[in-house]
Amino acid sequence: MRGSDREAPALSYARRQRFRLAGGLINKEHINFQEMFILAKTYTMEIAGVKRELPLCAVSDKLDIAAFILFGDVEITVRAAEELLKKCPEFDYILTPEAKSIPLAYEMSRQSGKKYFVARKKPKVYMTDPVSVNVRSITTDAEQTLLLGREDGDQLRGKKVLIVDDVISTGESLAAVIALAEKFEANIVAKAAVLAEGDAAERDDIVFLEKLPLFFK
Numbered sequence: 001m002r003g004s005d006r007e008a009p010a011l012s013y014a015r016r017q018r019f020r021l022a023g024g025l026i027n028k029e030h031i032n033f034q035e036m037f038i039l040a041k042t043y044t045m046e047i048a049g050v051k052r053e054l055p056l057c058a059v060s061d062k063l064d065i066a067a068f069i070l071f072g073d074v075e076i077t078v079r080a081a082e083e084l085l086k087k088c089p090e091f092d093y094i095l096t097p098e099a100k101s102i103p104l105a106y107e108m109s110r111q112s113g114k115k116y117f118v119a120r121k122k123p124k125v126y127m128t129d130p131v132s133v134n135v136r137s138i139t140t141d142a143e144q145t146l147l148l149g150r151e152d153g154d155q156l157r158g159k160k161v162l163i164v165d166d167v168i169s170t171g172e173s174l175a176a177v178i179a180l181a182e183k184f185e186a187n188i189v190a191k192a193a194v195l196a197e198g199d200a201a202e203r204d205d206i207v208f209l210e211k212l213p214l215f216f217k
Contacts, residue, residue, distance in 0.1 A: 041055065041064075042055050042056060042066075043215070047076055047079075047080060047195070047209060047210050048076060048080045048194075050075055050079055052073075054212075056215055061217070062216060062217050063215065063217065064217065065197070065215065066212060068166060068167055069100065070100060070103045070104055070194075071103060077103045077104055077107050080107075080209060081110075081111055082111060083209055084108060084194070084207065085108055085111055087192070087209075088162055088190050089190055091160045091161060091162035091189050091190070092114065092161065093114060093115055093116065093117060093159055093160075093161050093162070094108055094109055094114060094163075094164050095116070095117050095118075095119065095156065095163050095177060095180075095181055095186070096119070096177075097118070097119045097146055097173055097176070097177050098119060098120050098146075099121070101164055101165045104164055104166055105118070105164045108164060116164075117152045117155075119148050119176075119180055121144055121145060121146065121147070122147070124149070126149070127147065127149030127150075127151075129150040130149050130150065131180065132145050132146065133145070133146050133179045133183075135172055135173050135176035146177065148180050148184070153184035154184065156181060159186060159187060160187050160189045161181055161187060161188050161189065162189060162190050162192060163181065163188060163192070165191075165193045166193060166194055166195070167193055167196075167212065168193040168200045168203075168208065169198060169200055170200075171200060190206075191205065191206045191207065192206065192207040192208065193207075195208060195210050195211070195212040196208040196211055196212065197211075197212040198213070
């Protein structure tokens with residue numbers, strides 16, 4: 001080895017993962033001063049007993065948010081799913097919006113043995129008579145549509161449903177999933193997320209593991 005991983009702590013977790021996925025070795029030659037400045041713009045969190053460096057991303061000229069990405073992070077997905085299940089009431093099914101929370105929903109499904117459904121952003125050819133609602137998210141800053149095929153939605157009817165997301169922030173995405181579940185007369189027993197961002201952390205109607213601040217400039 002060319003002495004690379006000993007210097008890895010100077011990099012954010014996400015940066016280290018990108019180098020590893022690219023098959024590269026991390027050493028001083030890979031980092032210039034501009035990259036060091038960018039990498040320093042992170043927020044350190046401990047989530048389900050695991051520390052992560054979340055990169056700060058500009059939403060506007062007055063606001064940054066810390067990006068929490070579950071994709072590819074198996075360790076935190078497994079740990080977060082385990083801790084959330086301890087806090088959630090009994091349920092029959094899991095419902096989650098596409099796409100960032102899918103790994104979490106899958107892992108909670110695997111650990112609990114309960115089936116999960118995904119509210120999709122676009123209609124699929126296999127969907128029968130899809131039902132839709134509109135949503136605007138802080139991370140997309142655009143109106144989107146969430147859909148659930150009737151063949152899936154009818155399974156939720158009268159059942160105890162746990163709604164799962166990675167981060168609850170403005171609550172608009174969550175409200176859309178709730179509205180979708182209610183169209184199928186599901187019994188929503190809890191709304192759960194790994195993180196509650198900003199004012200969402202003051203809500204008393206959600207289950208979450210950690211508070212995530214907003215970063216005002």
